[in-house]
Amino acid sequence: MKVQKATSPNIIAFCCAQSAYQAADAAGFMRLSYPDNIRVIRVPCAGRIDVLHILKAFEKGVDGVLVLGCHEEACRHLLGNIRAKNRVQKAKSLLQEVGIDGRRVEMFTLAPNQGPRFATIASEMTERIKELDSMKPQG
Amino acid sequence: MIIAQRKPLEDIEAMLTGYKKLLVLGCGTCVTICWAGGEKEVAILASQLRLASKKDGNEPLTLEATVERQCEKELVEALKGSVQQVDAVLSTACGAGVQTVAELFPDTPVYPALNTMFVGMPDREGVWLENCRTCGDCFLDRTGGICPIVRCAKGLLNGPCGGTNNGKCEVDPEKDCAWTLIYRRLDQQGRLDLMRKYYPPRNFQAVIRPGKIEALPA
Amino acid sequence: MDKDLKLGIFLCDCGGTLSKDIDFSLIKTKLDKLPDVTFVNIGHGLCLKAAREAMQKDIKDKGIDRVVIAACSPEFCENDFMNVIQAAGLNPYLLSIANIREQCFWAHPDKEKAAQKAIAQIGMAISKARFLEPVEQAEAPVTKEVLVIGGGITGIQTAIELSNLNLKTTLIEKEAALGGKLNRLASLYPIQAIPQELLATKLKQLAERQNIDALTSAELIDISGEVGNFTARIKRGKKELERNFGAIIFTTGYDTKFSNQAYGFELSDIIITPSQLEPMLMSTSEVKEIPGRVCFILDVGDEHSRVSTISALRNALGVRQKFGSEVSILCRNLKVDSATLESFYRDCRSQGVLFIKFDKPPKISNEDGRIRIEVEDILMAGQPISLPCDLLVVEETSVPPRDSDVLSSALNIGLGPQGFYQENNVHLYPTLSNREGIFFAGNCHADLDMMRALTEASNVALNAYQLLSQGKVTVEAERVAIDPGKCRFCLTCIRACPHHAIRDVRVNHEKMVAQIVDLACQGCGICTVVCPAKAIKFKDWSDDQILAELELVEG
Numbered sequence: 068m069k070v071q072k073a074t075s076p077n078i079i080a081f082c083c084a085q086s087a088y089q090a091a092d093a094a095g096f097m098r099l100s101y102p103d104n105i106r107v108i109r110v111p112c113a114g115r116i117d118v119l120h121i122l123k124a125f126e127k128g129v130d131g132v133l134v135l136g137c138h139e140e141a142c143r144h145l146l147g148n149i150r151a152k153n154r155v156q157k158a159k160s161l162l163q164e165v166g167i168d169g170r171r172v173e174m175f176t177l178a179p180n181q182g183p184r185f186a187t188i189a190s191e192m193t194e195r196i197k198e199l200d201s202m203k204p205q206g
Numbered sequence: 207m208i209i210a211q212r213k214p215l216e217d218i219e220a221m222l223t224g225y226k227k228l229l230v231l232g233c234g235t236c237v238t239i240c241w242a243g244g245e246k247e248v249a250i251l252a253s254q255l256r257l258a259s260k261k262d263g264n265e266p267l268t269l270e271a272t273v274e275r276q277c278e279k280e281l282v283e284a285l286k287g288s289v290q291q292v293d294a295v296l297s298t299a300c301g302a303g304v305q306t307v308a309e310l311f312p313d314t315p316v317y318p319a320l321n322t323m324f325v326g327m328p329d330r331e332g333v334w335l336e337n338c339r340t341c342g343d344c345f346l347d348r349t350g351g352i353c354p355i356v357r358c359a360k361g362l363l364n365g366p367c368g369g370t371n372n373g374k375c376e377v378d379p380e381k382d383c384a385w386t387l388i389y390r391r392l393d394q395q396g397r398l399d400l401m402r403k404y405y406p407p408r409n410f411q412a413v414i415r416p417g418k419i420e421a422l423p424a
Numbered sequence: 425m426d427k428d429l430k431l432g433i434f435l436c437d438c439g440g441t442l443s444k445d446i447d448f449s450l451i452k453t454k455l456d457k458l459p460d461v462t463f464v465n466i467g468h469g470l471c472l473k474a475a476r477e478a479m480q481k482d483i484k485d486k487g488i489d490r491v492v493i494a495a496c497s498p499e500f501c502e503n504d505f506m507n508v509i510q511a512a513g514l515n516p517y518l519l520s521i522a523n524i525r526e527q528c529f530w531a532h533p534d535k536e537k538a539a540q541k542a543i544a545q546i547g548m549a550i551s552k553a554r555f556l557e558p559v560e561q562a563e564a565p566v567t568k569e570v571l572v573i574g575g576g577i578t579g580i581q582t583a584i585e586l587s588n589l590n591l592k593t594t595l596i597e598k599e600a601a602l603g604g605k606l607n608r609l610a611s612l613y614p615i616q617a618i619p620q621e622l623l624a625t626k627l628k629q630l631a632e633r634q635n636i637d638a639l640t641s642a643e644l645i646d647i648s649g650e651v652g653n654f655t656a657r658i659k660r661g662k663k664e665l666e667r668n669f670g671a672i673i674f675t676t677g678y679d680t681k682f683s684n685q686a687y688g689f690e691l692s693d694i695i696i697t698p699s700q701l702e703p704m705l706m707s708t709s710e711v712k713e714i715p716g717r718v719c720f721i722l723d724v725g726d727e728h729s730r731v732s733t734i735s736a737l738r739n740a741l742g743v744r745q746k747f748g749s750e751v752s753i754l755c756r757n758l759k760v761d762s763a764t765l766e767s768f769y770r771d772c773r774s775q776g777v778l779f780i781k782f783d784k785p786p787k788i789s790n791e792d793g794r795i796r797i798e799v800e801d802i803l804m805a806g807q808p809i810s811l812p813c814d815l816l817v818v819e820e821t822s823v824p825p826r827d828s829d830v831l832s833s834a835l836n837i838g839l840g841p842q843g844f845y846q847e848n849n850v851h852l853y854p855t856l857s858n859r860e861g862i863f864f865a866g867n868c869h870a871d872l873d874m875m876r877a878l879t880e881a882s883n884v885a886l887n888a889y890q891l892l893s894q895g896k897v898t899v900e901a902e903r904v905a906i907d908p909g910k911c912r913f914c915l916t917c918i919r920a921c922p923h924h925a926i927r928d929v930r931v932n933h934e935k936m937v938a939q940i941v942d943l944a945c946q947g948c949g950i951c952t953v954v955c956p957a958k959a960i961k962f963k964d965w966s967d968d969q970i971l972a973e974l975e976l977v978e979g
Contacts, residue, residue, distance in 0.1 A: 079974065084499070092497045095526030103537040106544055107527055108973045109498065111965055115949030119246065120970055122253040126260075127974045143848065144948035145838060145858055145922040154953075161250065164215040165258035186531075238956045239914040245958045331919055 075104045076130040076196040080189070081120070083113040085143055086179045087135030093182030094189075101189040105133075113137070113174075114147025121158040121172055131196040132158075133188065134174040141178070148176060168199050207327070208236040208300045209334045210243060210320040215254060218296070221317045225266060227292040228255070230319075231285070231307065232272035233299035240334050243298030243320050245272040251298065251319060267292070276303025282310050289314055342412035348400050350391030357384035363405045430462035431553055432488030433546075434479055436470040436495035438525055445535040451543060460554070462486055470495055471504070480512035490518050490553045494546045496525040515558035517964050522549035551972040557963045562901035564943045566652030567670040568592065568892045573644055576604025578866030578877045579675035580626050585885035587633040591892060594667060595630075596642040596658055602627060604677055610705035613738045614764050614875055646834055647672060650925060650944040651861025652897065671861045671888040674845060675881075676828065676868040678731075680820035686725030687818060689788060694795060695816045698735045705742045715814035718749045719797060722819045723756035724785050729871040732819045733759045737768055739817065740777045752778040752811065754786055754799055762873040780809065788816065822871060836924040837862060845869040855884045859924050860944045863887050899942045903963050904952065910959035911937040917951035917960065926951060 082088040088109050094101060110116055113136025124132050134155050136148040152174050159169030173192065177184045212218075222228065230252045238244030252268040259265045269288050273281045276299035289295060294315045297304040300322040308316040324336035339355045345363075346353060355361045359377035365385030369376030373386045392398050433455055437443035448466045455464045463486045467475050470493065482488065491509050495501060498521040506516035524542040532538040570586050572579050575597025583595040601607060606623040615622065630636055645657040645664070654672055658665045682697050684690050691697065694715075704711050720736045740751045753772075758779070760766045773779065783806075786799035797811040824843040832839045838846035838858050845864050848856035854870065855863050865880040866872065872880070891897065906917070908931045917938050918926045925944035930936055940951070940960075952962045 088497075089499055091531075092499055092523075092526040095497075095528075095530035098530055100533050101531060103532040103534065103541045106541070106548065107523070108548070108970060110949070110970070112948040112950065115953060115962070115965055115970075117246075117953045117967070119249050119253065120967075120974075122250060122257065123971055124974050126253055126256055129974070144946065144950060147922070147948055147950055150950060150953075161215075161254055162257070165254050166261065167257060234910075234912065234957055238912055239916075241956055244956045246956055328914075331916065 076193060076200055077128065078102075078105050078131040078133060078189075078192060078196060079124050079129050080105050080107050080133040080135055081110055081113070081116045082107050083136040083148075084109055084111050086137040086141075086177055086181075087113075087185065089179035090135075090177050090181045090185040093180055094185045095182075097182045099182055099186040101186040102193040104193060105189045112142070112144050112147040113151035114142075114144055116151055116154065118154045118158045118161065121155070122161060125162065125167060125171070130171065130200060131192055132172040133192055134172070135185075135188070136174070136176055138176040138178060141176075170195060171199060207239060207325070208302075208322060209240045209324050209326045209336070210237050210300050210322045212242055212247065212251070212298070212320055213318070215258070218251075218317070218319050219255075219258060222255070222266075222294065222296065225292075225294045226264075227267040227269075227294075228252075229269045229271065229285070229288050229292045229295045230255070231276065231295055231297050231299070232270075233276035233297075233303050234272055234274040235276075237299055237303075237320065238272075239328070241332075243300075248272055248298055251296070276300075277306045279306060279310060282307050286311075340413070341408065342417070343409050345405070345408070348403075348405065349388045350395060350397065350400075352384060352388045352391060354384045354388065357382070357387070363408060429460045429490055429554060430486065430488050431458075431460050431490045431492060431550065432463045432483060432486060433461060433465070433492045433494070433550070434470060434482075435464070435466045435546075436475075436493065437466065437468055438496065439469045442525065442529055445529055446539040446542060451546065454543070455546075455550075458550070461550075462488060471501065476508050479508060483509060483512040483514055489514065490520070490556055492520050492522065492546070492549050492553045494522040494524045494542070494549070497523045497527070515560070517559040518553075518556050520549040520553040520556060522546045548973040548975075551975050552969045555966060555968040555972050557966070559903045559963050560901050561898050562942070563896045564652055564899045565896045566892050566943075567654075567668045568895050569594065569667070569669050570671045570673060570888050570892070571596070571654070571656050571667070571669040572673045572675055574604070574675035574677055574866075574868065575599075575602040575638065575640065576675065576677045576866070577606050577623070577626070577874070578677065578881050579604075579673075580630060581878050581881035582673055582675055582865055582885055583636050583638070584626070584629050584633070585882050586888060587636050589885055589889045589893070590635070591885075591888060592635045593637070594669070595636060595638045596644065597638070597640045598643045600641050602630075602638060602640060608699065608702055610702045611738050611742050612874060613734050613768065614762075614873065644831070650927065650941040651859070651891070652943050654861065670892040671863065673863045673865060673884050673888065674857075674868050675864075675866045676825045678822040678844070678867045679825050681823050682818060682820055683725045687788075691818070694793070694814065695788075695818060697820050698732075698739055698817055699820065701739055701743075701817050705739065705746055708746045711747075713814075714747045715743075715749050717811075717813040718743045718747070718751050718815045718817065719795070719811065719813040720751070720753045720817045720819075721755075721786065721788075721797075722753070722758075725819065725821060729822055730759055730762055730765075730873055731822050731867070731871055734762065734765065734873055736817070736819070737765075737772050737777075741772055741775060744772075744775050744777060749814075750778075751776070752780055752813070754780045754782060754797070756782060763875055765873070780811075822867070825868070828868070835859070835862070840869070855880055855887055858922055860946065861891065897943060901942055902940075903942065903947065904940050904945055904949070905961055905963070906938050906940055906951075906955075907959045907961065908935070908937040908939075910957050912957045912959070913937055914956060916954050916956060920954045921951055922946075922948065 121132050134151055136151050142148040155174040158172050163169045175188050230248050232243050232245055232248035248270050252270050256265050289311050296317050296319050297307055298319045304318045325338040326334050326336040329335045359375050370383045375381040375383045435448050452464045455461055510516040522545045528538050528542045569592045572582050572595045575595055583593045586593045603623045606619045609619045612619050642658050642660045645659050647654050647656045649655045652670050654669045743749050743751050760769050781802050782799045783802050786797050789796050795813050795816045799809050800806045801809050840846040845868050847854045847869050863884045865884040866877040913936045923946045925941050926938050929939045949962050952960045
C-alpha cells in the first residue's frame with residue numbers, strides 16, 4: 068500500500084499531441100521551471116482518453132490526473148476535446164462515489180505554443196493536490 | 207432492445223459488504239449498447255470497487271468477464287471456473303441475465319448491478335427512449351407504427367382524449383400527444399379511415415405472466 | 425505481451441549536454457538488469473548519421489525487436505527514428521520514445537529531481553514498448569478522377585489546374601451557364617480585365633481540354649463512400665448520373681444578401697445594392713439618368729468583409745470612370761488587408777473618390793426624390809456633414825450558398841460559425857476539410873479576394889494530385905481496426921467518427937459490422953473509446969500501452 072508523499076504528489080498528465088504535448092515542449096524550450104512530479108503520457112487526441120484510464124491511474128496510486136487538450140473549437144478532430152471534457156466530468160463523479168475528491172482530476176485546454184500556460188497548469192495542479200493531500204487522513 | 211441503468215454505487219456496495227472475492231460479469235448485447243453493463247462498464251465498476259475499498263485495506267479480488275449474452279445457459283456455464291473462485295457474482299446484465307447466472311450457480315449469491323428499465327431504442331448518442339410495453343397484443347398496425355400504450359399518458363386505444371392541446375399532452379405538457387402523432391402519421395399514409403374505427407378494450411391477459419412460449423424444435 | 429522480447433534501449437546525451445547533469449552509466453546499469461532488455465547504449469547525438477548507422481547495426485546484430493529511445497521530444501525525432509529502424513529491417517511502429525530533454529532537463533533546474541523524472545519517463549517508455557505491435561503498410565487503390573462542385577471562376581480555374589496535372593475532372597454547376605459572378609460583374613479586382621472577357625478566355629481553355637467534363641444545370645444529390653472511392657449522384661434535369669471520384673473539391677462560393685434590418689430601410693430606385701449597380705455599369709447607355717452624386721455606405725451592419733470593401737472601391741472607381749459622378753464612400757474602417765488593396769485605395773482617392781469615416785451610423789432620409797445623408801465625420805473631429813446624393817449603394821453581406829447546411833450534414837462536413845465550410849486549420853490547412861479527400865477552395869470557406877481564391881485553386885489541385893496521381897496510396901493497414909467478432913453494430917463509432925472514416929460492411933455473408941477505412945482514418949482514437957463493446961484496437965496507442973505507462977508512475 069503506497070504511502071502518500073505530501074511533498075511530491077504524483078501527477079499524471081495525459082497530453083494531446085496536437086496541443087498540450089507541444090506546449091510542454093515549449094515550456095522546456097523557454098526553460099520555464101515547473102514541478103518535476105508531473106509525468107506525461109502522450110496521446111494523439113484528448114478524445115483518446117477514457118474514463119477507465121483515469122480510474123486506473125488512481126488505482127495505481129496516482130494523486131492527481133490532468134487531461135490536457137486543445138481549446139474548444141480548435142480540436143482537429145472536432146469534438147475530441149469536448150468528449151474528453153465530458154469524460155472528465157464523469158470521472159469526477161465516479162471518483163466521488165468511492166470517496167476520492169473529484170478535484171483530483173481536471174481538464175484544461177491550451178494551444179501548442181502556450182508553454183507558460185502549461186507550466187502554470189502544472190504548478191497550480193500540484194498545489195491543489197498538495198492541499199487535498201494535507202486535508203485527507205494518512206493511509 | 208432492453209434498456210437498463212446502473213444502480214447507485216452505494217446500493218451496490220451495500221449488497222457486497224463482506225465479500226472478499228467477486229466476479230463482475232457483463233453482457234455483450236443490450237446493456238453494452240445502452241452503456242450500462244458491457245465490457246467497459248464492467249471494467250469501470252470493478253475499478254471503482256477496488257478504489258472504494260483501498261482505504262480500508264480490504265481490497266476485494268475482482269475478476270472481470272463479459273459474455274456475449276448473459277441469458278444463454280451455455281455461454282454462462284463456460285464461466286464455471288471463474289465462479290468457483292469467488293464468493294459472489296455481481297452481474298451487470300438485465301434481470302434475465304442475472305437470473306440465468308443465479309440459476310446455473312445456485313451456491314453462489316448473484317447480485318444485480320443494474321435496474322432493468324424498459325424496452326426501447328436509441329434516439330441519438332446517449333439517449334434511449336421506451337417505445338414498447340410488451341403487452342403481447344400488438345396493434346401497431348392500426349396506429350401507424352406508434353404505440354399509444356407507451357406514449358399516451360392514459361394508454362388510450364381510441365384517443366385522443368379531450369385534453370389534447372396543440373399536439374401536447376394535458377397530463378404532461380412536455381410530452382407530445384401520442385394520438386396527434388398517430389393521426390398525422392395515418393394522414394401521411396392516407397389511412398385516416400382507421401381513426402373512425404372503434405377498438406374494443408385490449409386483452410390485458412394476452413400474456414399470462416410469467417410469460418412462456420413453446421415451439422417444437424424443427 | 426510477448427515474453428521473449430529483445431528490447432534495445434538507446435540513450436542520447438544530446439551532444440554531451442545532458443550527461444553533465446545525469447550519470448547515464450548508472451541508468452544503463454539499472455536497465456541492463458531488466459530481463460527483456462538485450463542492449464543498452466549511451467550515444468552522444470542520435471541525430472548524427474554515424475550514430476544512426478551504429479544504431480541500425482546494433483539492431484541487426486543483437487536481434488533487437490523493440491526499440492526504446494531516450495532523447496529529445498518525439499515531436500521532432502519520431503518520424504526520423506521510425507525511418508531509421510525501418511531501414512534496419514524493423515517495423516517502424518516498434519518504437520517508443522522517452523522525452524528526457526524538453527520535458528525533463530530543460531524544464532527542471534534541480535538536476536537530481538530531473539534525473540529521477542528522466543528515469544521514470546524512460547521506465548514508462550519501456551513499459552509501453554512491451555505492448556507495441558507492428559503496423560504493416562498496404563496499397564489502397566484510388567480513383568484518379570476529381571469532382572469539382574461549383575462552376576464560378578474558382579471552380580473553373582481548379583478544373584484547369586487539375587487538367588494540367590493530368591487528372592480527369594468533372595465540373596458541375598447548378599446554373600445554366602458557367603462563370604458565376606463573372607457573368608454579373610462590371611469590373612474585377614485585382615485582375616485588370618473585363619470579367620466577361622476573362623470568362624470567355626477561361627471557357628475556351630476549358631473546352632480545349634479533353635479531360636474536363638463541364639456539366640451545367642447539374643446539382644449534387646449526395647456523395648457516399650470515402651476518400652479514393654467516392655460515389656457522387658448528380659441530378660441534371662430529369663436524369664440522374666452516378667460517378668466515381670477519388671477526391672471532391674467544393675468551390676461553391678457565396679451568395680449575397682442585403683440586411684434591411686441592420687440598415688432600417690428598404691431598397692428602392694435610388695437605394696440599391698452593388699449587385700444592382702453592376703449591370704448599370706456594364707451597359708451605361710441604358711441608364712436613364714446619370715446620378716450626380718453616388719454614395720457608398722459600409723459598416724452599418726456587422727463588421728464588413730474584404731469582399732464588400734473591394735466591391736465598394738471597385739464600383740466607386742467604375743462610377744467615376746463611367747458616369748463621371750461625384751463619389752463618396754462612408755465607412756467606419758476600411759479593411760485593405762489584401763494584396764495591393766492599400767494602393768488601390770490610394771488610386772481611388774487620386775481619382776476623386778471621397779472617404780468619410782464615421783463612428784455613429786449615418787442618418788439616411790428621403791428628400792424630394794433624392795437621399796440626404798447626415799453623418800459625423802470623425803476625421804473632422806465629429807463635425808456633422810449633410811450630404812445630398814442621387815444614388816446610395818448599400819453593403820451586401822456574404823452568406824453561404826443555399827443548401828450548404830443540407831450538404832454539410834449529409835456529408836458530415838463541418839460548418840464554421842457563419843455557416844461557411846470549416847477548414848481543418850485556418851492558417852495551415854485552409855483547403856482541407858475534416859474529411860480526407862474532400863477539399864475547399866475559394867469563398868465557400870473564407871472571405872477572399874479573387875487573387876487568393878485563384879491561388880487556392882492551384883493549392884487544392886495539388887492536394888488532389890498528391891492524393892491521386894499514382895492511382896494508389898500507401899496506407900497504414902489496420903492501424904485502427906474493429907474486431908468483427910466483437911462488433912455489435914450499434915453504430916456508435918460510425919456516428920462518432922469526426923472524419924466519416926467508418927463504414928458498414930457485411931462479413932461472412934450474414935453479419936453487418938463496422939469497418940474502418942484506412943485511408944480516411946486520421947488516428948484520433950475517439951472510436952476506440954466510444955465503442956461500448958471494446959471491439960476497436962488502436963495499434964500504436966492501445967489501451968494496453970497507455971495502461972502500461974501508468975505502471976511506472978511511482979518512479
